[in-house]
Amino acid sequence: MAILKKISGPPPDAKQSTTKVKTKAKQRYLKRKKERKKTKGKAPVRKGADTDVQVESDDEEAVEEDVEPSDEPDNSPAVAEDETPSSKARKAKKRRKTEAEAPDDDEPMLVDDVVPEAQVPPPPEEKTTSPVALPSFPLPSLPNAPSKLALARQGLDPALLDAEIVDPNTSLTIPSDGEVDGGTYLSQKTRKRLKELGIEELFAVQTALLPFLLGDASQRRLYLPYNPPRDVCASAPTGSGKTLAYVLPIIETLSTRIVTRLRALIVLPTRDLVSQVRETFEAVGKGSGLKIATATGQHSFAHEQAQLVTDKTSKLKGGSSQVDILICTPGRLIDHLNETPNFTLQHLRFLVVDEADRLLAQSFQDWLAQVLAATRPPVHPTSGYELSQEGNLVNLGKTSLCSDAVAPAFLHTFSIPDIPCSITERKEPSCQKLLFSATLTRDPGKLAALDLRQPKYFIVQGGKASKGDDDGILAVGLEKFTMPDKLSEQYVVCSGSQKPLVLFYLIVTHNVRNALIFTKSAESTTRLVRLFTFFEQARAQEDPNAQPIVARSYSSDLSTSERRSILDKFRSQDIQILVCSDLISRGIDISHVSHVVSYDAPVDMRKYVHRVGRTARAGRSGDAWTLVEEQEARYFKSMMKDAEHLDSIKRMKVDSKSLELYTKHYELALEQLRSAYER
Numbered sequence: 269m270a271i272l273k274k275i276s277g278p279p280p281d282a283k284q285s286t287t288k289v290k291t292k293a294k295q296r297y298l299k300r301k302k303e304r305k306k307t308k309g310k311a312p313v314r315k316g317a318d319t320d321v322q323v324e325s326d327d328e329e330a331v332e333e334d335v336e337p338s339d340e341p342d343n344s345p346a347v348a349e350d351e352t353p354s355s356k357a358r359k360a361k362k363r364r365k366t367e368a369e370a371p372d373d374d375e376p377m378l379v380d381d382v383v384p385e386a387q388v389p390p391p392p393e394e395k396t397t398s399p400v401a402l403p404s405f406p407l408p409s410l411p412n413a414p415s416k417l418a419l420a421r422q423g424l425d426p427a428l429l430d431a432e433i434v435d436p437n438t439s440l441t442i443p444s445d446g447e448v449d450g451g452t453y454l455s456q457k458t459r460k461r462l463k464e465l466g467i468e469e470l471f472a473v474q475t476a477l478l479p480f481l482l483g484d485a486s487q488r489r490l491y492l493p494y495n496p497p498r499d500v501c502a503s504a505p506t507g508s509g510k511t512l513a514y515v516l517p518i519i520e521t522l523s524t525r526i527v528t529r530l531r532a533l534i535v536l537p538t539r540d541l542v543s544q545v546r547e548t549f550e551a552v553g554k555g556s557g558l559k560i561a562t563a564t565g566q567h568s569f570a571h572e573q574a575q576l577v578t579d580k581t582s583k584l585k586g587g588s589s590q591v592d593i594l595i596c597t598p599g600r601l602i603d604h605l606n607e608t609p610n611f612t613l614q615h616l617r618f619l620v621v622d623e624a625d626r627l628l629a630q631s632f633q634d635w636l637a638q639v640l641a642a643t644r645p646p647v648h649p650t651s652g653y654e655l656s657q658e659g660n661l662v663n664l665g666k667t668s669l670c671s672d673a674v675a676p677a678f679l680h681t682f683s684i685p686d687i688p689c690s691i692t693e694r695k696e697p698s699c700q701k702l703l704f705s706a707t708l709t710r711d712p713g714k715l716a717a718l719d720l721r722q723p724k725y726f727i728v729q730g731g732k733a734s735k736g737d738d739d740g741i742l743a744v745g746l747e748k749f750t751m752p753d754k755l756s757e758q759y760v761v762c763s764g765s766q767k768p769l770v771l772f773y774l775i776v777t778h779n780v781r782n783a784l785i786f787t788k789s790a791e792s793t794t795r796l797v798r799l800f801t802f803f804e805q806a807r808a809q810e811d812p813n814a815q816p817i818v819a820r821s822y823s824s825d826l827s828t829s830e831r832r833s834i835l836d837k838f839r840s841q842d843i844q845i846l847v848c849s850d851l852i853s854r855g856i857d858i859s860h861v862s863h864v865v866s867y868d869a870p871v872d873m874r875k876y877v878h879r880v881g882r883t884a885r886a887g888r889s890g891d892a893w894t895l896v897e898e899q900e901a902r903y904f905k906s907m908m909k910d911a912e913h914l915d916s917i918k919r920m921k922v923d924s925k926s927l928e929l930y931t932k933h934y935e936l937a938l939e940q941l942r943s944a945y946e947r
């Protein structure tokens with residue numbers, strides 16, 4: 269605005285009025301001058317028009333040069349001398365007439381009021397020159413879109429630039445016998461155990477993590493108070509063996525323990541996952557002597573307490589753990605932290621957060637902050653001892669001290685005020701955090717809550733990316749999700765009313781016998797299972813040779829024991845189709861799942877990745893189908909496009925003619941469902 273004002277000069281009104289004043293004053297002055305001349309009779313002869321013009325012109329110049337002389341001509345001595353009374357009267361009459369003829373707005377502008385030329389501010393340039401066009405400025409335009417690389421770099425955690433990008437096809441054969449570990453860093457005993465379990469080689473994520481966690485002998489110790497270990501964040505596709513990537517190092521490191529302390533804590537989002545991970549620990553750690561427990565709320569609190577601690581009566585600074593490894597859900601963990609006497613996390617050597625992005629989003633009782641606080645020594649220790657006046661150490665009776673039960677980093681809690689000694693030296697807790705997920709967030713803001721210590725990132729991702737180069741930065745910065753190698757993905761667009769029929773058609777025509785079908789809610793799982801059961805009955809009635817497919821629902825509506833029984837039946841293939849909510853979209857490992865169907869399309873890419881990841885696990889092949897309602901198609905495609913995944917998912921067409929084959933059975937099933945709900 270300021271610039272515009274400057275350019276355009278004073279407002280037009282002001283300019284006009286200045287011009288007007290000058291012109292009229294000039295006119296009046298010239299008139300009077302003429303009169304004076306006439307009166308004096310100095311020019312009795314009437315001049316020609318040309319001469320008149322000339323005179324006027326001369327006078328005008330004089331006025332231009334010196335307005336001051338417009339001092340009342342009446343007062344000029346020459347006039348005063350020559351004036352007769354009659355001419356005076358005439359002049360006065362003329363002046364009155366002139367003033368009367370002047371327009372109203374001229375009223376205040378008497379000759380006396382004319383601003384002398386010298387005082388008039390110089391006229392702005394525009395007045396005399398032709399109007400100048402406003403300077404033209406370039407039109408505003410959008411800046412160039414930042415490059416992908418620039419976007420990827422934005423806000424990138426510096427630790428991510430140092431991320432190790434692992435090729436998903438990397439593997440390492442586990443040597444059978446003998447002392448040579450073949451670069452696996454696994455003990456002979458563990459290797460033997462793995463062979464018994466049918467595991468012949470390490471998968472990509474395992475080949476990267478084992479050397480990092482076990483390679484350096486000094487880092488394998490239980491306590492590292494002066495050289496605390498670096499934390500680890502691992503992102504690898506679904507079914508790529510992340511569980512063994514932490515189970516193996518934990519078992520190898522803890523097997524050296526002499527006394528039982530809670531040294532590994534594994535936090536998982538669901539009870540089902542807790543049971544599954546426990547099975548892996550038990551299978552691999554068989555014969556290691558390590559004690560494993562779970563806390564999920566499946567059993568009574570007292571029962572769990574009895575499993576976790578030996579002594580609930582006296583207060584022990586170092587705790588009294590009965591277990592080496594605890595696998596739990598966050599809610600129950602907090603309950604034990606707050607209410608189970610002698611349950612302590614001070615000895616933790618490993619804190620594993622599996623499905624980390626999901627757990628970080630879970631703010632239940634601020635569980636993470638509480639857990640992290642429990643692994644750190646208190647800032648202001650309250651010693652259970654004080655010095656008597658005689659200088660003796662007096663036990664205040666608050667705690668029983670058994671020094672070898674206290675973690676080194678917590679020893680200073682026993683220091684006696686004002687007496688410096690070696691145990692007052694601050695030591696770091698030895699707890700190493702290990703984070704895992706197929707969709708691990710790389711947002712430093714979200715990971716900040718974990719207070720990671722020099723985190724080392726491992727990213728299992730295909731392509732030509734490698735550490736530090738542009739592709740590597742793109743790979744880590746843009747959160748691209750990697751799918752299992754042998755996963756084939758398709759989607760079908762159909763109307764909402766035809767969706768169940770399309771699903772049944774696909775199941776029957778593709779002879780699907782091991783499938784997980786995901787719906788959006790627990791309630792819709794039940795309804796869909798009922799409809800499918802009626803459909804199968806209708807089909808069996810028409811064709812006695814047809815083997816009805818058994819489907820069951822699996823959701824949070826069921827009790828834990830019911831869920832376990834259903835999962836067992838599905839694993840043993842007594843149930844062929846499990847219609848489930850997203851409760852088991854993460855982590856659940858059922859090897860024979862051949863198809864995953866998203867009956868209700870997932871609303872975010874993370875959910876999609878975890879759902880489809882229930883098939884094509886551990887190098888097997890699998891199919892993922894997504895049923896997309898017509899009105900959802902645009903959103904679904906844009907979601908895929910944003911994730912740079914649209915090219916990998918193919919559209920499958922199901923024409924209405926094909927559906928006619930089963931329309932009769934479907935309508936019958938619908939009828940039965942309606943009457944079932946009416947009942």
Ligand SMILES: Nc1ncnc2c1ncn2[C@@H]1O[C@H](COP(=O)(O)OP(=O)(O)OP(=O)(O)O)[C@@H](O)[C@H]1O
Nearest residue numbers: 467469470471506507508509510511706855857886
């Ligand atoms: N080295 C290996 N050799 C053979 N099978 C393996 C190996 N490592 C893991 N597996 C098997 O691969 C399957 C998938 O492993 P796991 O459940 O750990 O995958 P994940 O990466 O945790 O997947 P998700 O992200 O879905 O939780 C399991 O059945 C596991 O037993």
